Amino acid sequence: MSRLEAKKPSFCRSEPLTSERVRATLSVLKGIVTSCYGPAGRLKQLHNGLGGSVCTTSQSAALLANLPVTHPILKILTTSVQNHVSCFSDGGLFTAILCCNLVENVQRLGLTPTTVIKLNKQLLSLCTSYLKSEACGCRIPVNFSSTQILLCLVRSILTSKPACMLTTKEIDHISTLILRAFLLIIPENAQDHIILGKSIIVPLKRQRVIDSTVLPGILIEISEVQLMKILPIKKSDSFKVALFCVSLSGDLSDTGEGNVVVSYGVSLENAVLDQLLNLGRQLVSDHVDLVLCQKVIHPSLKQFLRTHHVIAVDRVGVAVMEPLSKVTATVCSLLLCNRNDTAWDELKLTCQTALHALQLTIKEPCVLLGGGCTETHLAAYIRHKTRSEPEGILRDDGCTQTELQLITEAFCSALESLAGSLEHDGGEVLTDGKYGHFWSVQADSPSVVNWPDVLSRCGCGLYSSQEELSWSFLRSARPPFVPQTCLPCEATDSAGNLTLDCFTAKLSGLQVAVETANLILDLSYVIEDKN
């Protein structure tokens, strides 16, 4: 009767954030996620000492799923990031780093949680309403008549996952494939309500990435012997398929709650098999060419069908059944190749992310500037807004202007250091005084220089250094300025190779990061159930 064992008392701690241990663990986590961020991010190799395969990754989904987190506060943070990723696929590291930065920055201030949470929320709503507004300077509307922006979006996602181990040429190839696969699942005669089809990723490991391809329709695995038999396909025009979701193995169905007494000599198996063979005859007389079954087909029936030149494929599985049973032809198969297993896994995850990002972009037809530019631009906007009209933000809260300035500084520097963590190679990070975009300089550049000489384009690639933009270091104090809102039209049209982020995923990531940080900052006790 172990069920009745008395429960052990729980472990209760007050003011968890003040403990040195918690701060140390938080900064370790922050270190891990920050170093993974961006195209130049460092890879993490995760291996379980008890067995299993080694995973090389820089993606939050794979990283956090394998990282054992014990402290409850870290658990809140990681689960919140994981939940975000499972909703939007993209922006996991963004969310995690921003949340860590916010907690760290705000905690240093020593303000009361009430004030912090109120003001953080105000700043967040300032951000979201700006990002959703037409005047937003870091948002590009998507024009579906051209694939340029969508291609940039996919390419940015692929570039930001270095563990896929792709060359530039391979990135271009895969980006095109992903976009083609996505376009294949959009139904042709779409009305007001679009139901997207399904793209199935088929693994072809240990082959050249360049061999990857996309095919309309579904691929079903079949043995080579069978394939050889059907290869000379007699009919070219139509091909009759019968699809079964029930088992054709001849097992007896449920006999009910009572007893079934079978007399000696009566074989129910034979009776059922007779029925199965009848079915087989029916299929043959109906001129069916291919029989697909989700479950098992009885060997005798299989043999029968084979002798009548009907191809029988069983154990198709429930995953393929759904697209198979859809009469609409909006299904495609993406045959994905990569050199080794880990790189393939990473590439598959990346492709799913990209496909998801494209789906989200259809729902909300705009994208955000990537490469750190959205973050720095947003920080500049918030700084300017809280300086110029603090009354509007402080309306009814009972917070002082000083408190607002402190929180604004913490919030904006969290955004800026998030952008800054894109730089991993010891280079300098700068921002300009006109657009508030993000610029980075290589590490080995001379110390006193003319900025336009060492800078080429900003993080997202929208602006070049030809213009005089009064650059300054991101970490230094700068006078607040009004970042230019409303993107020029030609900027979006002529955009050759922009770095872009999925709008919905990033916006939600921003919200989740601030909400989670607020949650963590609001904790006064941690009660750990030790049972």
Add this chain to the structure above:
Amino acid sequence: MAAAGSVRAALQVAEVLETVVSCCLGPEGRQVLCTKPTGEVLLSRDGGRLLKALHLEHPIARMMVACVSSHIRKTGDGAKTFIIFLCHLLRELHAITDKEKDSFFSENIQTHGRHWKNCCQWKFISQALLTFQTQILDYVMDHYLSRHFLSIFSSSTKERPLCRSSLEMLLGAYFCGRVGRNNHNFVSQLMCDYFFKCTACESGFEEVLELVDDCFVELKVGVTGLPVSDSRIIAGLVLPRDFSVYCPADGDIRIVIVIETIQPPFSTFGSEFILNSEAQFQTSQFWITERTKAIMKYLQKQNVKLLLSTVKQPDLVIYCAGLNGISVVECLSSEELSLIQRVTGLSPFVLPQASSQYELSNTAMVKFCKPFILRSKRYVHLGLISTCSFTPHCIVLCGPVQGLVEQHQDALHGAFKMLRQLFKDLDLNYVTQASDQNCTSSPLIYKNSRESNDLPEIVNGSIQRPYQDTVVKNKDELAKTQTYLKAYSNLVVPSVELETNILCSTPTVTLTATYQTDATLRCFSPNKARIMDDHEPFIESNSANSTTENTRREISYENLQVTKNARKGSILPVRDKSLEMCTSQSYCFSSVPAGCVLPVGGNFEILLHYYLLNYAKKCRQSEETMVSMIIANALLGVPKILYKSKKGNYSFPQIYIRALHALQTNQPMISNQTGLESVAGKYRLLTSVLQCLTNILTIDLVINIKRQPQEIYDQDSEEEL
């Protein structure tokens, strides 16, 4: 191993619990993170949940937690206030024992004897608490507090139209204490919208609340990974599963419910099916198939478009349904079934009916039935057409982590419970305390004398009076007191006897002098004990004595600021009321009408504190005075914590003085808070706490058994009720 169940031990436990829960109390409260043994994390500000999560070992603590949970189950609110109030009550009681120690030592009683004496004393106090709960509290509520009540209804007509803004204020205040600071406005708005969307007509909201409270789990959908602000209300019912077959249909859709498999089984329970040949088997199977097809055909002919099944249907049924254009949803839980039945009044479809040619009677209509996708998970979305006053709607609750979604779920469910309680009348029964003009004049005399005195004397006078009562009464009416005490120990309170007691003692009270020193009081106690040869009255006087001493300090500093204002106008309201009310002698039945509310921020506590003190001053029985004073003082614990972080004009002493001043000068109390809270909820909380305290006080020994528990585990405290 046995340990004395003492107030001290209970106080220590309560103080620990208080520190945990008080951090979550009120609008300034913070979150607590709980981890489950499974590794899940939960965020909570819900006192009940926190107390459970602590898995306390101490028997008294477990008893307290059990009391809190049973209170929460009924009312959905007040766990934190429960602990804080209980802790303050214990603190007051503990202060009494500390004072009393001296007198005990002087008598040289052996330790063991003292322990038992202590227990008897606690038992006596607990009985006094019970009388307070059954007699005084209702009286004070009805006579004094009721004039301050506000109503959530915009007019007092029979239809009782709900006032939306009042409801918003009520819910706003409720969620302030239950969910995180950044979300409470949003959640309370969501709940308000939901409530009004679900309530079809003005009058049916009780039914709606009952249904939502009972079926809340089925009416919410939790989604993790999205920001909280994505939470929304959707019309219709959402079932957390996908269609087994989905056939799109337009217009109103006819549905049936089945609770058994449509395909006839080979054999039924208790029967035997004998198979003699293979052909027979094939024929039976053929018959089953044909029969199933016939039933599905019949359903199609009856224009049924949706089949809701509580069981898993065989493949054949699903296949036939698809052929006949009937959508199927399988494996409905019994809770979902009962919700659908409550909303539509639909009873399950009985199979044999199908073979007959009659019209199908057990059907209902839905406006729509379609798949609903939330975070790539599929749901069934039904537009049920309601036959009751509840218009079906669902709440989709989003949050970055499951813990937060659960917190909002719990808070919403609790809010529905709270509203359900709010819309019930709360009965108050009590015996009117006074019978003639004699009684009503007594406070007047006293008050007049008080007016003419200087400040320190007022304090002395007002506090010593109760003690005088006991002395005089005990001297004059020994016999009476003893019967009275016996009656008490039987736990049944014979009110008639009580009354006679009061009547007899009344005249003497008014005559006694108001100036007595402590020294004389002490002298009396041992004497009396000897005379009576019974320890119970002795304890009675003793405890009264100590309250006098103890409460004086507290009161004197409060009065220092307050009585100045009190001198002028305090007599008026009290006298008027007592003259009107004291005419009847018998039982009084009254009620707090449904929908009564008070502004938040300790309003109820301060009001009750004030009126209890007033009552105590007029009261003629020492134990009543003592208990009233203890409770009155303990009540201030909650507002003290609520205003802890406030400074200046909003600090607790300032608020308290302003409130008392307003009460004494008969002005309306001004509250700087916008929220409202339910009076019935507060009243129920108070009685639950007193009941818990009574339980704690009546325990004299805690016997620790080190053995595997034999029977059901969590029966420990509830049986002792």
